[in-house]
Amino acid sequence: MSASDLREAPTEESPSEEPLDIRLLAPAAAGWLTAILLLTQRPLTGVITALTALLIAAALLLTLRRAHAQTTKPSTASHPANAAAGAPTTRSVASAALVTGVGVAAVVAGMAFGAAMEVQGLRSGPVPELASSQAAVTVRLKVEGDPALRTSPGNRRPPYVVVRATVEEVTGRGKTTRVRSPVLVIGSAQWQRVRFGQHVQASGRLGPVEPGSDLAAILSARATPRVLGEPAWWLRAAERVRLGLREAVANEPEAVRGLVPALVMGDESALPAELADDFKITGLTHLSAVSGTNLTLLLAFVLPLARLLGVRARGLTVVGLAMVVVFVVLARPQPSVLRAAVMGLVALAAMTSGGGRRRAVRTLSVAVIALLLLDMSLARSAGFALSVLATAGIVLLGPGWRDALAGWMPLRLAEAISCPLAAQLACTPVVAWLSGQVSLVAVAANLLAGPAVGPATIVGFGAAGIALLSEDLARLAGWVAGWPARWIIFVAQRGADLPGAASAWPATVIGVGVLTLICLALVVGLHRLLARPIAMVLAVILVAVVVLRPVGSFGWPPGDWLLVACDVGQGDGLVLRVGGAAAVVVDTGPDPAAMDRCLRELDVTSVPVLLLTHFHADHAGASPVF
Template sequence: MALVLAAVVGLLLVWRRRLTDNGEVEPWTRVAWVGVGTSVVVGGLAIAAALQVATVRAGPVYGLAGGSATVSVRVRIDGDPILKQSTTSRRPPYVVVKATVEEVRSRASGQSSTSVRVRTPVLLIGTAKWKDVRFGQHVDASGRLERVDSGGEVAAMLSTRSPPRIVDAPPWWLRSAERVRAGLRQAVAHEPDDVRGLVPALVMGDVSGVSAELNADFRITGLTHLSAVSGTNLTLLLAFLLPLARLIGVRARGLTVVGVLTVVVFVVLARPQPSVLRAAAMGLIALAAMTGGGGQRRAVRSLSVAVIVLLLLDTSLARSAGFALSVLATAGIVLLGPGWRDALARWLPGWLADAISCPLAAQLACTPIVAWLSGQVSLVAVVANLLAGPTVGPATILGFVAAGVALLSAGLARIVGWAAGWPARWIILVAREGADLPGAESAWPATVFGVAVLTLLCLALVFGMHRILERPIAMILATVVLAVVVLRPIGTFGWPPRDWLFAVCDVGQGDGLVLRAGDGTAVVVDTGPDPAAMDRCLKDLGVRHIPVVVLSHFHADHVGGLAGVLSGRQVDEIEVTPYFSPRAEYDRVMELAGHSGAEVRTVAFHERRVVGQVSWTTLWPAKVPALPQAGTSSATSTDEGSPENNASIAMMVEVGGLRILLTGDLEPESQRAVLASGAELRADVLKVPHHGSARQDPAFIAAVNARLAVISAGRDNDYGHPAPRTLDLLSHNTTRTATTNVSGSLIITNPNNRLSLATRSSEAVG
């Protein structure tokens, strides 16, 4: 293959000399150049992919993983450890971190141990004790190797229950960078929580302190690149720093030196991980596109070369959504930004034309991929980036200064950190207020057809945008239309129905239920796993006051979104199950309740409550199992039949003439107990227990005899919810079924005592 490519390149060089008399390349030669050049690139990528697969599989690690071998290894930590919580399993928190195995020791049956030196990338999964390992350290560990999907960037997964045994410290330059990072964190330690998390993220990509709520707001407003290492972030930093250097007299090569030093410092502080190096490359290319004098053509060539080289070095990037977004954003800035800037500059100041054209081009280029990944399209991203962009540079520069000063004086660093906090406050304000707008983002089907349609719409905008931007009246009209869509002064265009009574929010793999108690008032039952999804649903419903939040049990897929419910709303009371397990989630709920001022009370068996238009009777739990001892697990590996599920709050709700039975995650054991209690279970609507799992008691389902069953489950979830067996059971009971994993959020109304179900497509069942 290599010889063929060499021959093709040789022929190409010969053809290049065949010029016409006027010195221009013949058309057929130009076509040949393009075709052969494409073949060379594709062939090179194929060879690189084969070499990468061979490299990953070289050595004993891949083979040992195929046999699930237990090994002792020495690894080099190649990333920051990420502490994760399981959403439904009762397993304790665990750590995921990238590492490279440099030595592997294994012992075969009846033989002595063998040691082999290797360089094999793995994904290490360990206990919470691994959360303190540092980038660049060498660590000894023992665990089990398991195979991963082929074609990835790692050869195996190493699962270990042993604590890390530190061999040595990171290299001196990484230790120095860590001291600077620690100094910056200390410099902003006395700032508000969001500021304390955002400034290190801006300066060095340290996102450990950025809250889930702020991340969600950044995602909605298209500012995610600010809370992580990205090419756009580095571009904004350079775009602020180089004009400042020019202002103090730096010229020509001096500007190049300033830019290169900035990139080097940025890479060292953020650590030379692949994402950081990609960000540096894309940031420099994007900056080149905004310079005059033929810079666009050079930037296009630079972007093409950078993409090819990066793919040759790591072909797995071809499957990386982050890489695709980075390339598309840079391509948008390179190809569209200059022309749009010139169009705007006909009637706007140059600095404002730059500020508008850059985020507009990047956002439009990335929109189809963002919709594919999230099922949402941000309508405020351009404005949010326009408002936040001017303060990114000052916040980052002051953060850099604070980090450096911290090595000399903690007190002086705190003053500089305080100054860096003010522009960071503005960025946070833009994100918060932008995400709170009624039409900040719009749902879009994440299907092949949906993304194809959106791509065609974006291409139509690309071809028509220049004409819009160069005409002030067209721009004003477009801005007014966008403002109407985002602010929704005339309502939410039919969603939700004005007479809604019960909403099953699309929160992914979890439950998030809302019962209308009055105008702007609702009772919330469970909050799903994602604060952003629950917050968005409540915004769509116009809920501002929540007298009671009922948490059926303390699994994360039912309480993880509590912060989203509490965000910007008055919550009076949180009602919880008396089974306070798992303890970590219970403690988190109590902490959030304490911060919000909401009272926490434990539900009582058979109590009846009335809140506005909603009334309910608690049917379960009647008895509470003994809590597990510390350090033990109360659930099976699959969570079926777990005490937490069986201690779920079950309640018969009456609202707007409907009877609705809410069941949490009750398993058949508790379903039979509720049935045996003699309670009247007949209901119009049944919230099917445990996301429609296969474990349902047929007698319980028959006793409810619901006209409509609703199931809240995540799209393509790993649990097979809802189970075909459960759907068949409901069908045999002549119960119609609606699921969030198919239809998204579900709204139930009862006009003229006729039960109706509405989805985004306004489907209804009687």
């Protein structure tokens, strides 16, 4: 495609662009909101909501049927020509509105029934009842996740393990019952040996969970679990492949050993905590977690290769579906993996098909509705929200912004900029709500790291498969995959070290609401900015200045400050200046992040003396000795 073709191609503002089809978008959004609101309510609330929505759907269907019957009658208008010209358009608009209304009511009814069943399943039965009285029980569990080792602040308590599981049989109060209730297990370090898909027996004490949780209870295990059954053969095979990849990069530096398995199949077990923090600051977390990016890159490599080998038409579909199955098996069929697989397919289909935004919106809407009906707990999942918003940003905003940039820069570069920019802007309010900060380097970091993600992922995936045949060849492939991974690590570390890499933002309803309005304003006006190279250069320079020389709060801190009481939440944290960039700290509050932020704002780089008045969490929780 030539530059002139790109300039003549329709953009978001072009009248030739097809209008946005909301016939499925509106039901998907309404159903998602319904699930969010009703998952914290009583089951009866969901049933009443569902019945009301069904009545509304029936009324709208009756209205639509009568309107359709009237359109078949001959017109009696005084000006038949005008009636013929104007009436069909009005009727079609009314019919489309009625069809959308029926869809909204039907999806809301389905989500309401699903939410009622979800809440009923979590709040009823022997497991929640036993948890309410903190009863001692013996349970048969199926492990549903990877065990994660945790440590208490200051290592005052022994390390412990948390892992999700499903209770299949519970014995408590002298009664044994077969159930299916999700729980979170908290156990000793021996629980680190359990594997995804295993059946184990354990004893401990059940405890209640917070309202709105997707768990039925918390199990505090007292003893080492006893294995009753091994995972299914295909899970054992997947674990062998995952182990082969870990061994293929075993000789690489620590950060590379952790990142390559995370890139390929979302295995974050060896990812260093410092690198994970750098990824959060630079907006690269999606690379180290199971996301649609992993699957999209894999399909983008495999499908063209299959086409070169002569595979056509339905054969390509079979190859694509086979790779989806392989990806889900290797990453393990957990809700987050299934969500990532669906969103990856949506993004790939939208970017490679000729259906435009209309087809992309329909596909994304169907995916949201189907995923929520299959697993209602996704409605309140931050990962699900980020996946949907990122995909929506890419398929709705990305093409128009790409065309605007392609008017004055190469198409490949325009695509590389528009995709992370659209995804980041769509996800910014949710990220700010979760982390209390906004990354100012996320787009640049994704742009710089992007070229290395594909080679590291594809070669790493190949190393995992080669490990089944030859350990030496697998190590060679792991060494090759480690070089692009090194570049990604370099970008994350250097980006996180920039003075203004992330800006604090209040994680409150008002704060996130204001940020959402800012993002919407950018969505409306950014297209014009991207189409003007001079404006873009000025915007990039402004962001670079803010990142390299961040401006603190106006008038803060005063140049002659002596004593500052830091805002550390519930607790105390005092900073006494002793000269230059050094200060004495009296108490730290409970949160290290809050105290670190205060010290950065005060330009304190040295703390020669730390005084703790007493060892309560609100005064010493953030200190390394607590």
